[in-house]
Amino acid sequence: MTTTKLIPRTASSQEQPLLVKTLLAQSLKYEPHREILYRDLFRMNYVEFNQRVRRLANLLTDEGVKPGDTVAVFDWDSHRYLECFFAIPCMGAILHTINVRLSPAQILYCMNHAEDKVVIIHEDFLPLLNAIKSQLTTVEKIILISDNVYQNQEVTVPDGFVGEYESLLKTASDHYDFPDFDENTWATTFYTTGTTGNPKGVYFSHRQLFMHTMGLVTYICGYEAVPFHPNNDVYMPITPLFHVHAWGFPLLATMLSAKQVYPGRYEPDLILKLLTEEKVTLSHCVPTILTMVINCPGIKQVDLSRWKVIIGGSALTKGLAKAALELGIQVYAGYGLSETAPILSLTYLNDAERDLPFDEQVEFRTRAGRIAPFVDIQLQNDEGEAVPHDGHSLGELTVRGSWMTQGYYKETERGEELWRSGWMHTGDVAAITPDNWIIIADRTKDVIKSGGEWVSSLAIENWLSQVEGVAESAVVGFPDEKWGERPNALVVLKPDFVGNVTAETIKTALQVHVANGEINKWYVPDRIVIVTEIPKTSVGKLDKKKIRSEMKSLILS
Template sequence: MIATKLIPRTASAQEQPLLVKTILAQSLNYEPQREIVYRDLFRMNYVEFNQRVRRLANLLTSSGVKPGDTVAVFDWDSHRYLECFFAIPCLGAILHTINVRLSPAQILYCMNHAEDKVVVIHEDFLPLLDAIKSQLTTVETFILVSDKVYQNQEVVIPDGFVGEYESLLNTASDQYDFPDFDENTWATTFYTTGTTGNPKGVYFSHRQLFMHTMGLVTYICGYEAVAFHSTHDVYMPITPLFHVHAWGFPLLATMLSARQVYPGRYEPEMLLKLLLKEKVTLSHCVPTILTMLVNSPVARQVDLSRWKVIIGGSALTKGLAKAALELGIQIYAGYGLSETAPILSLTYLNDTERALPIDEQVEFRTRAGRIAPFIDIQLQDDDGQPVPHDGHSLGELTARGFWLTQGYYKETERGEELWRNGWLHTGDVAAITPDNWVIIADRTKDVIKSGGEWVSSLAIENCLSQIEGVAESAVVGFPDEKWGERPHALVVLKPEYAGKVTAETIKTALQGQISSGDINKWYVPDRIVLVGEIPKTSVGKIDKKKIRAEMKALIFS
């Protein structure tokens, strides 16, 4: 370490910690009259929002929540969830966002492992809670959430609950002075599932959430990667708030006092209704959700040219990007992990690329984006040595930055493996261009080695997406005596192409791409199976673990 000269500290000077409450405070400074909307049921401005956050802080305190305690939240994407995003960490407590799509056994493990003390839960998830409630070891208090209060319907409070969220909030004071504390204080936790073992507890500090928000401000508002302007943009997440803090955008939108719209349970009709009525301009989602919306008959009857959509969670294919662009949707790709809070890269078109015709922009928009500000990325080979960023050499993508998690809760060894050699290992194989574009080739476990060639399953899926009639696909590799491994594909057709497109016509189309020089012969799957749907994980990603198991039974039975 080099010798440096430190600034002398004045005894009376105070160093302000980087806390979530600082983000909240900004929401009242410039546009406090702007609204936060929940479906067609509720709306409030930022003055009311701040009051409700403080009421929630008082409610939780009176329920026994102390600094360091963990509060679990089960809810659809709502204004209430946004209030929990701020009230819980600002108390010095820990927000545990529950993935409601996990199995009851997995949720039970996560809640006991996180040592949840208080549970805020929407009544839609009560059957899930009932299945595990008797086995919870640390929970002391339950608070019910219900939309019926906005519809003048009776709310039934289950046994053991202290009451209903809105009623309790209305009786709490709207005055609360959030304290200062160390910026490295634990703020949030959630659990990420892997291919083996129990879910892993990822955690983030106030400092990390603050710095991630500053990174988004720099890239999205400063460099205008997605050009989010609080004066005329309207934000609506279509990524669950339990999924990596909805990629950090609720914190960003709140800091900017931007108009926000929360859709609750994802229903195509409600999403489109809110999109049009509230004039939504910025959303983010996994490809599955965008595919559903793009294929909706209503989508071709309305003007979507103001809508900017960031795709993450799974690769954005050229076929889906073209379909979205044809509808006027401005499409972008982002990349990151649960462990990275999550933003590592995001589409940024420079002046030259922005001037290209839309068809030529697709190549750039379907990459994983350019490396985000304040993030260092290095490609490494199997020996941990750097791989050149020349646009074609492949290596495992490793990262460092201000907002990356330090490890996994109560799992020191797995955290050390994540951070071996001082870099966070993503498990993704990628190339990086000299001008900082990230091109994900595959997960390390999904790359297919066939005939001595490395074949990317994502590249094959990209080729399949451009074939007429193909709505969605997933490719996995299986052992082959002659070639080492060969790709096999599941394909979902667009409804109007059922019976018109077959596995053979798809292979023929791929052969045509070989003839034109777009791909090589190793990219044509040995087997193409047409299916009604492709298995997905709890957060909407393609579940290749399940696909391998199902196709293995099909191929080798």
């Protein structure tokens, strides 16, 4: 597997390479006067955006960034981050999106491993950088970001920094001829964390990002899986842009010159304000963020009937889906990995399913989606044999497609393990229906083997989400002398139900579903512990490793 960062284009090639700059060029062709805005602080149109992208490329060139160099970005979801999404790859450099929720030690590892040369950082994250600055081995220049410039407030640039982002852009030229090069040249890199060892560096080429964008266009603009029409829709991410390219939607929205809204630091009241005042119609986020938004005071006084939200990162439970649909929010599920850029599937309701009442649609909307165009998925058993797509048989999801990472940077053996037998192994156990719905059962390491049955922790969490008073839950398995393993649950209650709902009342509610034949007895957890908060990873997923540790101490105490 090659890890070459920059591949020169051969002089004899007459085909136009599939580069990120090709996506950017589309933004000026049809609707260049549509807006991109940041909070309530900054607005621009696509003409100005393209000028700023070129100014940033000139700024970085002046600071010594060359093709193949890596530029790290620490920022909230902003127009500046979007400019980095284009300027850095288009000049032949590599964008390293920093996960600001990692520990300083993990960030240090990632930056040194990626060999970051220049850092662009919002002042809110300076404490993170200051904690590791003396140990960075390759960083030469640092550029400061501050929102104070939009509020006519003083900006203090630390000693040794190049300067402040906006001031530097103003002095840079807006003329920059982005070069051609081989489409397999690296465009982005970021790091994905596991339960053990250091974070792993995944990387994506210009061709892979281009093809991922074409896959999204086909699925949501063509098949209208999650309908998105740039003439009518307004896009606002509520996923951090460092998280797998914000699922590819900023590249798509920019190519289509759709109106875009960037909320910066996530504040429920501001998100709600932007939703209503800017008429946002499409967002994506993890379940935790949607839960936060729908629990805002006054949410029922706001018309959210045009808002479409894609949920990823963790499973969309039926309880959350019902709560969203009751508010008029059209909620969908998506599935993918850091290694897959990430889209592998999205909710697609066919003609018959689209006409079902919402209560019946919930069953489909909470699946992991239908397999996306241009993605090939096969279920495999432990022996690597294909498992039938009959909706019942379980196997590990293995995938192939035009936008999957080739491996892990500087870790050839781990990359070969990821791609063993020519398929990327996701580590997720699932069933696939004959009509291409993916039904995730669990991570391979989280499946609970109880009494000869494979019990899905996700399925139990789904049932718990529908118990009155339950806001959130997490289920893990523990060894059991009689049954091999048994499920145990952490549960967070909705504020109005604290003190009124107990572990026993929750078990009783589940037993009703057992009596009705909806679930089997293995799905009722042995222990249910009510807590105020459930541990999450840096990207908002349930942290099953930490949950097991905390649950073990609770059980043994």
